[in-house]
Amino acid sequence: MFQRKMMRALCFVLLCALILKSSLARSSINSPLPNPEFKINSANHQNVGTCAFTVRLVTSCSSVAYTRDQISISFGDAYGNQVYAPRIDDPSTMTFERCSADTFEVYGPCTNQICYMYVYRSGYDGWLPQRVEVYGSNTEAVSFDYNDWIPADMWYGFDYCSPYAGGAARSSKSTMK
Template identity: 45%
Template sequence: MRRAHCTFLLCFAFVFAVLSKADQPINKFQPHVHESFTPGLIQQTVGSSCAYTVVISTSCLSPKYTTDQISIIFGDAFGNQVYDSKLVNPFTITFEQCSTNTFQVTGSCSLEICYLYFYRNGTVGWIPQSVEIYGSFSTPAVFFFNSTTVPEGEWYGINKCQNFPSAPPPSSALRLQIIPGWFLYLILGILATSIFLSY
């Protein structure tokens, strides 16, 4: 009987851990990996091209300098995006520790830029501090990375958009979102109590 109690407690702890993990959504306002993001996923507005000034501050925690290739993509919630496959500043050492680099890029016109992602290809590493984007027709956008490392080979950034297009979640995830996590914990607690009282 004691073995049955232990088995039940282990199962209960496992279910509790899984549900508590599933109940914590990713804070998209914080830097994170976007696993399903690829350039060109959302369509650019045909026939429009705007100039943007992108000011990137590199953290003092970053390597002294990096030779890694850094790509950037940013845009709005309506399908306008700007993509530069390799940011290079010909006048300074690009992405030197504790430095600020300014880039000129062109792409689809946007009124409100609400997401930005970096892609790093290389082995040295790079840690951004913040990014400011100024466009001819858009309001200035600021993204804070708070000295978090951009992982190699993945799109990493911040999404402040209200309706950023993404793949639909699996049906099991939908079911978990319909029932609040606290309600599931309550049911499991009542079940556990009734089983213990019956012994």
């Protein structure tokens, strides 16, 4: 009887450890990462005005009051279609204020389902985005949860284009807030 209880307790502890390890691995996969290899594909922008995208950037309430930093974004699909929006910031209008959402109309090549999103920040103020959402006419809405300070002078974000990435951006209008 004692051995059976010990085996059950041991199995329970191992099961809990496995679940904890799995959830920790999943959370690190779904966290933004720096990508020093990421490059803007300038050859891909020959049809720049083809499709319109609405990009909504939600700034965390834990961010600085506002940032004067230069903010750029790039997103795309698994087929090499890349949308690049340089300098979406505008310090004169106080974009990216704490606890706010800023919406931009961005034009670029049409994409299939968007599976990567990178943000580039240059400056000294810092910026903590909570979420970046992208809406396009030819693709489902997608949301990337950052909740992390964007490092200076490097592309920082998510790439779920690889089938081995282990996760996916939340995709569907029901996930948008």
